Amino acid sequence: MTDKTTDAGLRRLWVNAGLPALGALLALALWWLVTIVFSIDPFWLPAPPDVVDAFQRLSGHLAEQTGVTLIETIVGFAIGAIGGAAVAVLFAASRTIERMTMPLIAAVNAVPKAALAPLLIVWIGLNTQAKIVMVVLLCFFPVLVSTMAGLTSVPNDLRELAHSLSSSWWQTFLKVRLTWALPQVFVGLKVASSLAIIGAVIGELTNPDRGLGSVVVSSSQSADTPLAFAALTLLAIMGAGLFYLVAALERILVPWARAISS
Amino acid sequence: MIKIAGLSRTFQGKSGTVEALRGIDLDVGNGEFLAVIGRSGCGKSTLLRIIAGLIRPSQGEVLVGGEPVGRPRRDVAMVFQRPALLPWRSVRNNVLLPVEIFRWQRSQHREHAERLLEMTGLSGFADRLPHELSGGMQQRVSLCRALIQRPKVLLMDEPFSALDALTREELAVELQRIHMELGTTVVFVTHSIQEAVLLADRVAVLSARPGRLRRLVGIDIPRPRSFGHNAHLEDVAAASAELHQLLLSDHMPEPSAAP
Numbered sequence: 001m002t003d004k005t006t007d008a009g010l011r012r013l014w015v016n017a018g019l020p021a022l023g024a025l026l027a028l029a030l031w032w033l034v035t036i037v038f039s040i041d042p043f044w045l046p047a048p049p050d051v052v053d054a055f056q057r058l059s060g061h062l063a064e065q066t067g068v069t070l071i072e073t074i075v076g077f078a079i080g081a082i083g084g085a086a087v088a089v090l091f092a093a094s095r096t097i098e099r100m101t102m103p104l105i106a107a108v109n110a111v112p113k114a115a116l117a118p119l120l121i122v123w124i125g126l127n128t129q130a131k132i133v134m135v136v137l138l139c140f141f142p143v144l145v146s147t148m149a150g151l152t153s154v155p156n157d158l159r160e161l162a163h164s165l166s167s168s169w170w171q172t173f174l175k176v177r178l179t180w181a182l183p184q185v186f187v188g189l190k191v192a193s194s195l196a197i198i199g200a201v202i203g204e205l206t207n208p209d210r211g212l213g214s215v216v217v218s219s220s221q222s223a224d225t226p227l228a229f230a231a232l233t234l235l236a237i238m239g240a241g242l243f244y245l246v247a248a249l250e251r252i253l254v255p256w257a258r259a260i261s262s
Numbered sequence: 263m264i265k266i267a268g269l270s271r272t273f274q275g276k277s278g279t280v281e282a283l284r285g286i287d288l289d290v291g292n293g294e295f296l297a298v299i300g301r302s303g304c305g306k307s308t309l310l311r312i313i314a315g316l317i318r319p320s321q322g323e324v325l326v327g328g329e330p331v332g333r334p335r336r337d338v339a340m341v342f343q344r345p346a347l348l349p350w351r352s353v354r355n356n357v358l359l360p361v362e363i364f365r366w367q368r369s370q371h372r373e374h375a376e377r378l379l380e381m382t383g384l385s386g387f388a389d390r391l392p393h394e395l396s397g398g399m400q401q402r403v404s405l406c407r408a409l410i411q412r413p414k415v416l417l418m419d420e421p422f423s424a425l426d427a428l429t430r431e432e433l434a435v436e437l438q439r440i441h442m443e444l445g446t447t448v449v450f451v452t453h454s455i456q457e458a459v460l461l462a463d464r465v466a467v468l469s470a471r472p473g474r475l476r477r478l479v480g481i482d483i484p485r486p487r488s489f490g491h492n493a494h495l496e497d498v499a500a501a502s503a504e505l506h507q508l509l510l511s512d513h514m515p516e517p518s519a520a521p
């Protein structure tokens with residue numbers, strides 16, 4: 001019995017952690033092999049050891065810039081997500097407000113955000129706030145839309161139940177709709193978590209004073225491709241980390257969602 | 263307990279008006295178990311929803327306990343075809359949902375909830391989530407949730423129709439026991455003649471659209487009744503045959519039934 005459970009535990013560990021690690025290692029090996037077989041100049045495509053070397057050369061600098069980008073990303077993500085969810089709740093409460101503002105928000109969202117980056121600098125300045133606002137702009141809409149979808153997706157039988165209990169709007173909202181919406185909210189949060197990093201980097205490319213985006217800009221100016229790769233690697237890890245953090249939160253907060261969707 | 267007088271209901275749909283119910287007159291006694299059968303679309307759910315105060319009649323009136331029904335009341339509880347449980351709440355907390363919504367003292371009803379769970383054989387599952395339960399058990403939870411209101415009237419809309427045959431029979435027998443124990447007035451919509459004969463004091467047979475009251479059939483078989491072999495097989499067969507006949511001959515015009 002215990003043998004079986006540890007067996008199953010090992011299997012799950014292998015599937016959840018072992019397989020992804022194996023895949024990553026194979027990809028690394030392939031990359032390395034390509035650089036060796038075609039003897040590619042590190043200026044075009046650095047081999048893994050070149051990138052590791054860049055990490056070692058500038059570990060302090062990279063750590064500092066990672067911190068800068070991470071803070072922009074997380075602060076912007078939090079503001080965008082809370083704002084998106086809050087506006088969705090407001091829309092759920094008042095159809096009038098929704099009708100008045102939703103088309104406007106959709107139109108603003110349709111503007112390519114990267115094109116707004118220079119304007120943000122004009123309006124807000126050459127500072128961190130402008131970059132955070134860019135992150136907020138990218139995160140807000142997906143969370144808004146997914147939360148609205150969640151709040152309006154309550155099945156008919158639950159609506160009728162609430163009605164038959166003479167439940168007030170607030171009671172229905174708090175006890176049924178809000179929790180029912182959570183799985184959908186998390187869909188939006190996952191999308192937003194990837195967009196958050198993109199937003200931070202757009203901000204940093206437009207105003208390359210600090211952050212991993214600025215590292216990429218300066219490394220290309222000094223033809224230090226391994227350093228650019230090191231920065232990109234850190235961005236990728238950060239993005240994946242944020243995504244899986246949100247996914248883990250989802251597992252803890254809505255463990256029932258998987259059960260009812262299958 | 264329930265008095266229905268001259269009840270009609272029409273719906274304004276996109277494809278014109280639908281007359282769902284016409285001229286229903288019906289009294290349900292205190293503690294009576296009334297089954298309602300009829301073809302699909304004849305207005306059984308509509309009738310139940312009007313008694314529940316979920317929708318209003320176009321004409322006529324419904325009184326529950328002498329008062330006209332205008333909106334849902336706390337002493338009238340509903341059980342739907344699907345369990346309609348909140349998937350994130352434990353069985354116990356699902357049962358206590360009406361208590362919370364009515365802003366009653368939770369502590370005063372906990373014990374009642376435990377008793378209901380015990381009565382339906384769910385004591386061991388109080389802390390489980392709904393998806394960990396079988397369909398039959400989920401429907402038992404939704405029955406407990408209705409009973410926690412201590413309703414004078416229990417309205418059930420095909421509560422067992424989504425379950426497999428054996429579970430249906432099991433639950434029907436259980437419902438009979440609960441009804442005998444609590445003496446609640448029950449209006450029970452079903453497609454199953456078997457269920458109607460097992461459970462009902464009287465069976466209201468509705469005609470096809472527009473739904474009119476075609477016949478009230480009394481089932482005078484002593485309780486507890488059971489499926490399978492028992493001392494009253496002949497009475498059961500006779501009642502079933504009569505209901506069958508009424509339902510099958512339904513498409514024929516019935517001059518006497520016109521108002």
Ligand SMILES: Nc1ncnc2c1ncn2[C@@H]1O[C@H](COP(=O)(O)OP(=O)(O)OP(=O)(O)O)[C@@H](O)[C@H]1O
Nearest residue numbers: 273274275280282301302303304305306307308309
């Ligand atoms: N909200 C509504 N709007 C328009 N038409 C409706 C509405 N509700 C019910 N109807 C119509 O009224 C008629 C009776 O519906 P009802 O659901 O009461 O039938 P039923 O006897 O419960 O059927 P079933 O046995 O299939 O559950 C149907 O023709 C249906 O299309």
Ligand SMILES: [Mg+2]
Nearest residue numbers: 306307308419
């Ligand atoms: Mg129905």
